[in-house]
Amino acid sequence: xAQTSYSVKTIExxxxxxxxxxxxxxxxxxxxxxxxxxxxxGDSIKTMVIRGAPAIGVAAAMGMALAAMQSSxxxxxxLKADLDTAAKGLxxxxxTAYNLGWALKQQEQIYGQPGDPDExxxxxxxxxxxxxxxxxxxxxxxxxxxxxxxxxxxxxxxxCNAGALATAGYGTALGVIRSVFRRDPGIMVYADETRPFxxxxxxxxxELQQEGIPCRLITDNMSGYFFKKGEIDAVVVGSDRIAANxxxxxxxxxxxxxxxxxxxxxxxxxAAPTSTVDLGIPDGDHIPIEERDPAEVTHFREVQCxxxxxxxxxxxxxxxxxxxxxxxxxxxxVHREPYSESLAAAKKGK
Amino acid sequence: xAQTSYSVKTIExxxxxxxxxxxxxxxxxxxxxxxxxxxxxGDSIKTMVIRGAPAIGVAAAMGMALAAMQSSxxxxxxLKADLDTAAKGLxxxxxTAYNLGWALKQQEQIYGQPGDPDExxxxxxxxxxxxxxxxxxxxxxxxxxxxxxxxxxxxxxxxCNAGALATAGYGTALGVIRSVFRRDPGIMVYADETRPFxxxxxxxxxELQQEGIPCRLITDNMSGYFFKKGEIDAVVVGSDRIAANxxxxxxxxxxxxxxxxxxxxxxxxxAAPTSTVDLGIPDGDHIPIEERDPAEVTHFREVQCxxxxxxxxxxxxxxxxxxxxxxxxxxxxVHREPYSESLAAAKKGK
Numbered sequence: 001x002a003q004t005s006y007s008v009k010t011i012e013x014x015x016x017x018x019x020x021x022x023x024x025x026x027x028x029x030x031x032x033x034x035x036x037x038x039x040x041x042g043d044s045i046k047t048m049v050i051r052g053a054p055a056i057g058v059a060a061a062m063g064m065a066l067a068a069m070q071s072s073x074x075x076x077x078x079l080k081a082d083l084d085t086a087a088k089g090l091x092x093x094x095x096t097a098y099n100l101g102w103a104l105k106q107q108e109q110i111y112g113q114p115g116d117p118d119e120x121x122x123x124x125x126x127x128x129x130x131x132x133x134x135x136x137x138x139x140x141x142x143x144x145x146x147x148x149x150x151x152x153x154x155x156x157x158x159x160c161n162a163g164a165l166a167t168a169g170y171g172t173a174l175g176v177i178r179s180v181f182r183r184d185p186g187i188m189v190y191a192d193e194t195r196p197f198x199x200x201x202x203x204x205x206x207e208l209q210q211e212g213i214p215c216r217l218i219t220d221n222m223s224g225y226f227f228k229k230g231e232i233d234a235v236v237v238g239s240d241r242i243a244a245n246x247x248x249x250x251x252x253x254x255x256x257x258x259x260x261x262x263x264x265x266x267x268x269x270x271a272a273p274t275s276t277v278d279l280g281i282p283d284g285d286h287i288p289i290e291e292r293d294p295a296e297v298t299h300f301r302e303v304q305c306x307x308x309x310x311x312x313x314x315x316x317x318x319x320x321x322x323x324x325x326x327x328x329x330x331x332x333x334v335h336r337e338p339y340s341e342s343l344a345a346a347k348k349g350k
Numbered sequence: 351x352a353q354t355s356y357s358v359k360t361i362e363x364x365x366x367x368x369x370x371x372x373x374x375x376x377x378x379x380x381x382x383x384x385x386x387x388x389x390x391x392g393d394s395i396k397t398m399v400i401r402g403a404p405a406i407g408v409a410a411a412m413g414m415a416l417a418a419m420q421s422s423x424x425x426x427x428x429l430k431a432d433l434d435t436a437a438k439g440l441x442x443x444x445x446t447a448y449n450l451g452w453a454l455k456q457q458e459q460i461y462g463q464p465g466d467p468d469e470x471x472x473x474x475x476x477x478x479x480x481x482x483x484x485x486x487x488x489x490x491x492x493x494x495x496x497x498x499x500x501x502x503x504x505x506x507x508x509x510c511n512a513g514a515l516a517t518a519g520y521g522t523a524l525g526v527i528r529s530v531f532r533r534d535p536g537i538m539v540y541a542d543e544t545r546p547f548x549x550x551x552x553x554x555x556x557e558l559q560q561e562g563i564p565c566r567l568i569t570d571n572m573s574g575y576f577f578k579k580g581e582i583d584a585v586v587v588g589s590d591r592i593a594a595n596x597x598x599x600x601x602x603x604x605x606x607x608x609x610x611x612x613x614x615x616x617x618x619x620x621a622a623p624t625s626t627v628d629l630g631i632p633d634g635d636h637i638p639i640e641e642r643d644p645a646e647v648t649h650f651r652e653v654q655c656x657x658x659x660x661x662x663x664x665x666x667x668x669x670x671x672x673x674x675x676x677x678x679x680x681x682x683x684v685h686r687e688p689y690s691e692s693l694a695a696a697k698k699g700k
Contacts, residue, residue, distance in 0.1 A: 027656070028654060159571075193545070194571070195543070195570065196569050198655050201648070201655050202655060202657075205657055205660045206656075209660055215660060215661050216661045216662065217647060217648065218647070219570070219602070219603075219647055220545065220570045220571040221544070221570040221571070221603025222665065222668075224603070224606030224668065225602060225665055226663075252569070252571055252572055253570075255574045255575060255578060259609060297543065297551075297567060297568070297569055298551070298567065300548075300650035300651075300653060301653050301655060303651050303652075305548050305551050305552060305651075306377070306552065306567055307552075307555055307559050309559070310559055310567050311564065311567065312566060312568070313540075313566050313568050313572060314568075315575055318572075318574065318578070
């Protein structure tokens, strides 16, 4: 694995506990939450202690291992019933991230077949660690595939946080940026602050600062200004789910960035592992979009910034149509139109 | 003047004091700041106690009247020297709003010709009140001109606050919305929160709530999602300066909204008095763009939301090219391409 100065662990096993850095309070506070039950893991996914589709996938896999440890079942049938309950509960925490369901299916391949309960417990934990390790390796591979796409001294816009914190480590979109930076220290990153949850201001800016990658933090409504001035050479974002035709669900605001990129002739790249690609849905219209708590919009962290009782919309994601996507980068390579063919081939190759 | 339930006064004379509502703390607190000197008025413009190009114009005109009262000059020459100093100081408070310079020129027409100092003092104060009264009348006229442009049950997006608080009262873009609502209570308004200063969340949402106009507050990065779903029928925004060719400077983020509107075939309207139109500059490239304090981006009020020491950009405005503007509405009527002709005619008609 490539070296990185970035040392904070998004999620890891410590003995039989799943430990996550609390991403809600970064970068001002650095605190770690210990989880002994799948319900605690589910709560942390729901409340965004951990976020980012790949990281949610790892958390769900670990949550299933915790569920197996929690279960006092001595029979396979009882253990399977307990695990099915946990899988259902974890699946319902966040509807858009495809890696969540993917990771649960990975674990189901272990406990779906009758076997010795203790052996299943052992293998679920082992597999969750494998998923974590594979995720980092995939991020590094994405970075290597993508780096040659960027011009020298590129000024790169990213939206939300698709960094080490959104994954098991290294990052998807931010992993790409790390790889580009290693080859060319002359790059500069525009980081959208990404309201309402401020993943860009809090997490991406922090990760970039840790790495010494030059960064300019902007509010989400500023990128158009810099596109128009010709000061953005490329966009790279992560994804929460990619449909078979290449439509990309990602953090709210991504669609607007893709429109701006297209209008200004700037390439728009998406970096995500193949576990984010959902061949089961034909296009973005079928991707469920999570609506979150209005308080995220009316408040800025704990500070109220809108009149009480005002109507609010808070869709957490939007869908960028494949026509706006220059290329999708997975661990398998760089995929282009027609995505229905290139993505299917990438998934098959796995 | 049309009736409105909206009763808060943005700015007014109380005796020989200029009183402004403090827009930095609305809507959670309602406090009024009293000004006895032009320097205090300048500080309030700079720190955005008062903002919005038309309101800044009124404030500058009143500031000049205060400067005349402050001056102990008994000769015309000394008074003029004091007023020139004040005009220079007020002019430098905010570079983008054209109404600021326009209002100072209005006052210069009074003190530019030799005359009795006390008579000049009286007329400067009188003229500042006229500018305030005219501003409200112009906003109401804009609303009447614009209202027929909107379809029944229109879902209207606005950005920033171009409301009663951005003007002497009633509002430009929000005045249009008030006029539309009076004819058609079935409309609905999407209000961009408008980072970094949150004029949309704090001021527009509050004004709409006071009027009982249905409103959905969204973060700036969400409008693309609603454009794509076909849930926005029209956009209306204000302006801080309009070039001779129809290029429109307005709050940062407006350009992005105009791109989204164009791509989705949605009309994009600008409402502003002719005092915002600067025939002296040929196009938007010549409009100075104010860069504000990075702390506005890294903090919300007292709450820090980004790592210390991070690089930040904070352009306060952007320019929407005239090609993206469906029509510009002034007190003189509805103006369309070619704006170089229609705007010149509107200014001439004044």
